[in-house]
Amino acid sequence: YLYLAIEYAPHGNLLDFLRKSHVLETDPAFAIANSTASTLSSQQLLHFAADVARGMDYLSQKQ
Structure with missing residues (x-):
């Protein structure tokens, strides 16, 4: 038997999750007004x- 343990990521991989949760640092007012502000603290x-x-x-x- 071969067992594989992986972490369940309901929102996909970390890179895609961070891209979807980005904030426009140069203009936070625009980000808030257009609902593109980060959902991450x-x-x-x-x-x-x-x-x-x-x-x-x-x-x-490990190397």
Whole structure:
């Protein structure tokens, strides 16, 4: 038997999720008025970045 463990991502991969949740930093008023403001908080984005960094560190240790 072969078992494969993967993380369930209901919104697709992280890259697509971040692209769909982006904010126009250069004009936040425009982003809010046109409902394109980010649905992610700064804390959530920082958490994603830390998770990616930990994963990259783990992979670099495996080589």
